[in-house]
Amino acid sequence: MLAETVCSAVAAAGLGIAAITAWRRKFLTATRIAAYALVPLGLVMTGAIDWLFEALSFNVTVWAGFGVLGLAWLLFMSTRAVERRRSGRKAAAGGEAPPAVAPTASAPSLGAGAGTGTGAGARRSAPADEDFSDIEAILKKHGI
Template sequence: MLTSTVCVALSAAGLAIALLTAYRRRFRRATMIAAAALLPVGLYMTGLVSLAGTVVRAVADWAVDLVFKPSVWAGFAVLALSVVLYVLARVAGRRKAVPEAKPGRAVAPGAGAPALAQGKKPVPKAAKTDPDLAEFGEIEEILKRRGI
C-alpha cells in the first residue's frame, strides 16, 4: 500500500514538472521528463518494485550468511579450488614438446623434420586439403619474409 502511494506521488510530481517545462516551450525536454515520470507507476504496476525488494532482501540474507556461516566460506573454498584446477588444466594442455631448431636456421610453424632435411618449403595443411586456401599460404609466406 505504501509502495503504490510513493510510486504514484513520484509520477505525479514528475508529470507536474513536465507540464511546467512544456509551459516554458521546452517540449522535447518536457517529453523526456514525462517519460521518466511514468517509470515509477509502470514499475509498480508490473510488479518489478516488489521484485526488486525481494532481490534486495535475498542479497542481504546472503550477506548475513556470508559473515556468520562457515559453510558459505567452505563453498568459496570449493569454488576457488575449481578455478585453480581449471587454470592448471589449461596451462598443462598448452605445454607441448617444441622441436628444437638448429642455430641460424628458422623453423616455420608446423614444419616437420623431413621437410627441413630435404630443403623443401613446408606447405600449409590448409593448402593441401583445400585448393581455395592455397593462395593464403602464399600470402602467409610473403608476410613471413617481410617480418610481419
C-alpha cells in the first residue's frame, strides 16, 4: 500500500513538472519527463511492485498498467526520433555553430615592418599603401 502511494505521488509530481516544462515551450523535454513520470505509475498498475511477492494476476488494471508502460516507451522513442531528426538537420546545415566570416578580423593588421620596433610605434611607421594592398587585390580579383 505504501509503495503504491509513493509511486503514484512520484508520477503525479513528474506529470506536474512536465506540464510546467511544456508551458515553457520545451515540448521535447516535457514529453521525456512525462515518460519518466509514467514508469512508476505503470509499474504500480501492472503489479510489478508486488510481483516479487505474488504471482501476476490477470486483471483489467494490470493490463491498463501495461498500456501505460507502452505509452511511456512510445514517448521515449518519439523523443529520440525527434532528436535524431534535429541533429541530422544541424549536421546538414554545417554543424552546431556557423563558421566565422572572418576568423582573423580581430587580429590587428601590422604590415611588413611589424617584427621590428616595439609597440604602437612600429605600426605607425608602416606605409598606408601596405594596409590596403590586400583589399585592393580582392577587389581586382572580383572585377570591382
